Amino acid sequence: MHVIVATDGSMQSLAAAKHLKSFADPTKITEVSVVAVLRPLASVAFADDVSGREFDGSFRDAAQSAVDAIAAVFDGWGPKVNKRIRSGSAANEIIKAAKQYDAGLVVVAAGGGGLSDAVLVGSTAQRVQHYAPCPVLVVRPAPRKKK
Amino acid sequence: MSDTATAPRPDEKDSELKRSITGRLLFFYTLGDVLGSGIYVLIGLVAAAVGGAFWIAFALGVAVAAITGAAYAELVTKYPQAAGASLYVNKAFGNRPLTFLITVSFLAASMAASGSLAVGFASYFSELWAAPPALLVSLVFVAILVVVNFIGITESVVINMLMTFVEVAGLLIVLIIGIVFVAQGNADFGVLTQIETGGDYSSPALAVLAGISFSFFAMTGFENTVNVAEETIEPYKAFPRSLVGGMLVAGLVYVLVSIAAALTVPVDTLAGSDAALLEVVKQGILPFSTDFMTNLFVVIALIAITNTTLVTIVTQPRILYGMAREDVVPAVFATIHPVRRSPWVGLIFSGVVVSLLLVIGTLVTASGGGIDLVGRLATVTVVLLLAIYALVIVSCLKLRGQDEHDEIFRANTPLLMVGLVGNLAILGFTVYDDPHSLIWCAGLLAVGGVLFLAEYFFGGKGTGATTPDLDETTAGKEA
Numbered sequence: 001m002h003v004i005v006a007t008d009g010s011m012q013s014l015a016a017a018k019h020l021k022s023f024a025d026p027t028k029i030t031e032v033s034v035v036a037v038l039r040p041l042a043s044v045a046f047a048d049d050v051s052g053r054e055f056d057g058s059f060r061d062a063a064q065s066a067v068d069a070i071a072a073v074f075d076g077w078g079p080k081v082n083k084r085i086r087s088g089s090a091a092n093e094i095i096k097a098a099k100q101y102d103a104g105l106v107v108v109a110a111g112g113g114g115l116s117d118a119v120l121v122g123s124t125a126q127r128v129q130h131y132a133p134c135p136v137l138v139v140r141p142a143p144r145k146k147k
Numbered sequence: 148m149s150d151t152a153t154a155p156r157p158d159e160k161d162s163e164l165k166r167s168i169t170g171r172l173l174f175f176y177t178l179g180d181v182l183g184s185g186i187y188v189l190i191g192l193v194a195a196a197v198g199g200a201f202w203i204a205f206a207l208g209v210a211v212a213a214i215t216g217a218a219y220a221e222l223v224t225k226y227p228q229a230a231g232a233s234l235y236v237n238k239a240f241g242n243r244p245l246t247f248l249i250t251v252s253f254l255a256a257s258m259a260a261s262g263s264l265a266v267g268f269a270s271y272f273s274e275l276w277a278a279p280p281a282l283l284v285s286l287v288f289v290a291i292l293v294v295v296n297f298i299g300i301t302e303s304v305v306i307n308m309l310m311t312f313v314e315v316a317g318l319l320i321v322l323i324i325g326i327v328f329v330a331q332g333n334a335d336f337g338v339l340t341q342i343e344t345g346g347d348y349s350s351p352a353l354a355v356l357a358g359i360s361f362s363f364f365a366m367t368g369f370e371n372t373v374n375v376a377e378e379t380i381e382p383y384k385a386f387p388r389s390l391v392g393g394m395l396v397a398g399l400v401y402v403l404v405s406i407a408a409a410l411t412v413p414v415d416t417l418a419g420s421d422a423a424l425l426e427v428v429k430q431g432i433l434p435f436s437t438d439f440m441t442n443l444f445v446v447i448a449l450i451a452i453t454n455t456t457l458v459t460i461v462t463q464p465r466i467l468y469g470m471a472r473e474d475v476v477p478a479v480f481a482t483i484h485p486v487r488r489s490p491w492v493g494l495i496f497s498g499v500v501v502s503l504l505l506v507i508g509t510l511v512t513a514s515g516g517g518i519d520l521v522g523r524l525a526t527v528t529v530v531l532l533l534a535i536y537a538l539v540i541v542s543c544l545k546l547r548g549q550d551e552h553d554e555i556f557r558a559n560t561p562l563l564m565v566g567l568v569g570n571l572a573i574l575g576f577t578v579y580d581d582p583h584s585l586i587w588c589a590g591l592l593a594v595g596g597v598l599f600l601a602e603y604f605f606g607g608k609g610t611g612a613t614t615p616d617l618d619e620t621t622a623g624k625e626a
Contacts (some may be wrong), residue, residue, distance in 0.1 A: 008488050009483075009488070010483075010485055010488070011485075012485065038167075038377075038378060039299070039302045039488075040167060040168055040302075040304075040374070040375045040377075040378035041302045041303070041304060041307060041374070041375065041461065042299060042302045042461070042488075042489070043296060043461050043462075043463075043464040043465045043468070043489060043490050043493070043494065044464070044465060044468050044483060044488070044489070044490050045229070045377070045378070047468075047483040047488055047490075049483065054472070055469070055472035055473075055481075057228045057229065057230045057234060057469060058228050058229075058377060059229060059377055060377050060378075084165075085165070086165045086167075087165055087166050087167035087168075087378045088167040088304070089302065089303065089304075110486075111485065111486030111487075123486065
C-alpha cells in the first residue's frame with residue numbers, strides 16, 4: 001500500500017506523521033510519499049515550522065526542509081520514502097497525488113478546532129476527506145488538558 | 148487500492164518539481180494586476196492635466212514601465228525568488244540599510260496603493276448605492292479583503308483569471324462605445340491632439356509629463372508578478388513574454404481606452420469626474436438602457452479594482468513575513484495561523500495601516516486640506532515605486548556578469564538606460580509638482596522605522612524561527 005503523508009509545514013502535520021508511525025504496520029506499507037503543496041498566490045506560499053531552518057527567501061526551500069523533516073520520521077521504518085513538492089491548491093494537489101500514486105491511505109493534519117474551524121468553510125482536511133479516492137486519516141490535535 | 152509493483156511509476160523528476168504557474172497564467176496575472184490599478188480611478192486626473200491628447204501620457208508611461216518590466220524579467224530569471232526588488236538591490240549593493248529602505252519603501256508603496264484603490268472602489272460603489280459614506284465603504288472593503296486573504300480564497304488561480312477577463316471586458320465596453328461613436332460619424336479627432344496649456348502647466352511637454360506622472364499609477368503592479376516566480380514553469384521563457392507582453396497589451400488597451408474616452412466625452416467632464424470611465428458609458432451611445440449599462444460597468448470596475456487590491460494586500464504580509472524571518476522587524480509578523488497557514492498578524496497590521504491612511508486622508512480632506520485622496524495616495528505610491536524601479540534598473544546593469552547562466556533573459560541595455568532616465572524624469576517631476584507627497588512618503592516609511600526600532604530594542608535574535616511547543620499541538624505522541 002502506498003501512503004501519502006501531507007504536510008503544510010505545521011507542527012500538527014509532524015504529529016500526524018508520528019501518529020501514523022505509532023500504529024501502522026510497516027510491512028503492509030510499500031511506500032510513503034511525503035507531499036508538501038506550495039500555494040503560489042498566497043501571502044506566504046509555504047511556512048515551515050517543523051525543521052527549525054532559517055527562511056532564506058525561497059518558499060520552495062522552506063517546503064523542501066519541511067518535507068525532509070517529515071520524511072526523517074520514517075527513516076529506517078521500512079517502506080521506501082519519497083519526497084514530493086507540488087504547487088497549487090493544497091486539497092486539490094493532495095487528492096491528485098493520491099490518484100496519481102494510487103494511494104491506499106492519505107494522512108492529513110486537521111486544525112485546532114477553534115473558532116476558525118467552526119466559522120470558516122473548506123479547510124484542506126475537510127476537502128481531502130470528501131474527495132480523496134481512498135481512506136483518509138485525519139489527525140486532530142489533542143484537546144487541551146484542563147488544569 | 149493497489150499495492151502491486153505493476154502500477155506505472157510517475158516520472159520522478161517531474162513530480163518532485165511540479166510547478167503550477169504557466170506562461171499564460173503569468174500573462175493574465177500581470178495583465179489583471181496592471182489593468183485594475185488606475186485606469187478606472189485616475190483617468191480623470193490625467194485628462195485634467197493633459198487635455199484631449201492624454202492618451203500620449205498613457206503611451207509614454209507604459210513604455211517606461213515596460214522597460215522596467217524587462218529589467219525585472221532579467222533579474223527574476225537570475226534570482227527566481229519572491230522577494231523582488233529587495234533581493235536584487237541586496238545582490239547588487241550588499242548594503243543592509245539600503246536593502247531595508249527599499250523593502251520598507253516597497254511595503255509603503257503597496258499600502259498607499261491599497262489605500263488609493265480602496266478610495267477608488269468607494270467612488271464607483273457610490274454609483275450603485277450612494278447612502279453609505281465613502282470612508283465606511285472603503286474601510287469595509289479593506290476589512291473584507293483582509294478576511295478573504297486570511298481564509299485563502301485569493302489563492303485560486305482560476306478566480307484570478309476570471310477577474311482579469313472581467314477587467315478586460317469592462318475596458319472592451321469602453322472601446323466598443325468609442326468605435327460605435329466613430330462609426331456614427333460624430334467623432335472630432337482634433338481633440339486627440341489638444342494639449343491643455345492654459346491650466347497649471349505652461350508648456351505642452353510639461354503638461355504631458357504631468358499626465359505621465361498622474362497616469363503612472365496605472366502602470367504599476369507588474370512588479371508583484373515576482374511573487375509567483377518560484378512557481379513559474381520555465382521562467383526563462385515565461386517572464387519576458389508574459390511580463391513585458393502583459394505590459395504592452397495593457398499599454399495598448401490604455402491608449403485605445405483613452406482615445407475612446409477623449410472622443411466620446413468632453414474633456415472637462417472627464418476631468419471633473421471621480422469615476423471618469425463611467426462618463427463614457429453614461430453617454431448612452433450603445434443601444435441599451437443606460438441604467439443597465441451603467442450598473443454593469445460599475446460592477447465590472449469594482450471587480451477590476453478588487454482584483455488589483457487583493458494582490459497588493461497579499462503582498463504586504465509577505466514582505467513583513469520575510470523581514471520578520473530576517474529579524475529586522477518584530478518576530479510576531481512571522482506568526483502563521485496554525486490552521487489557515489496565513490500570516491495573520493501581518494495581514495491585520497496591513498489592514499490597520501491602510502485603514503489609518505484612509506481615515507487620516509479623509510480627515511485632512513474634510514478639514515480643508517485641499518487634497519484629492521485618490522490622487523495623493525496614488526502619487527505617494529508612484530514616488531516610492533519610481534525610486535525602486537530606477538534602483539532595480541541600476542541593479543540589473545550592475546549585476547551583469549554576475550550569477551550568469553544560460554537561462555537568463557537579457558534586457559536590451561540602451562533601452563534600460565532610456566527606462567532609467569524615464570523613471571528618474573517622472574520621479575523628479577512628481578516630487579517637484581507635489582512636494583507634499585514626500586511628507587506622506589516619510590510618514591509611511593516611518594512605520595517601517597518604528598517596526599525596526601521595536602525589533603532592535605525589544606526583539607530577540609532568531610525569534611523569527613521559533614516553533615510552538617510540540618506537546619501543545621500533538622495528538623500523535625508516540626506512546
